[in-house]
Amino acid sequence: MAANETAAVQIEQGPKKVFVQRDYTLGTECKFETAYPTQLEGVIAKETFTDTINKVNELFAAAEELSCPTYTESCLSCMTGYLLYFCMETKYSKEMKQWYQRRVRASTRSMSCLRQLKN
DSSP, rough: OOOHHHHHHHHHHHSSSSOBBBTTSSSSSBBBBOOOGGGTTSSOOHHHHHHHHHHHHHHHHHHHHOOOOHHHHHHHHHHTTTGGTTSOOOOOOOOOOOHHHHHHHHHHHHHHHHHHHOO
């Protein structure tokens, strides 16, 4: 593939990086702005982008949700000098790991569907 063909392929694929800004309207909770970046016009549908960012925001909200087990975990870790975290996973890391595993399964299913369509 010639150099000019490579450049054309990169332009057709859209931008390699798009930065989504944090949304601090509700304080310092982990949340991202749903404003559609202009770099994505013609690359991804606005609704798809907004739905994806909303799902990510929901994930972080669930992971950072305060509850009795979270308070207990925090108190016990403080009393043990945070050595407790060597023995157990935090609620946050469990939520993130579950989300990652769901994403991997979804990606695997998508790839297998694409392979079947190719054949």
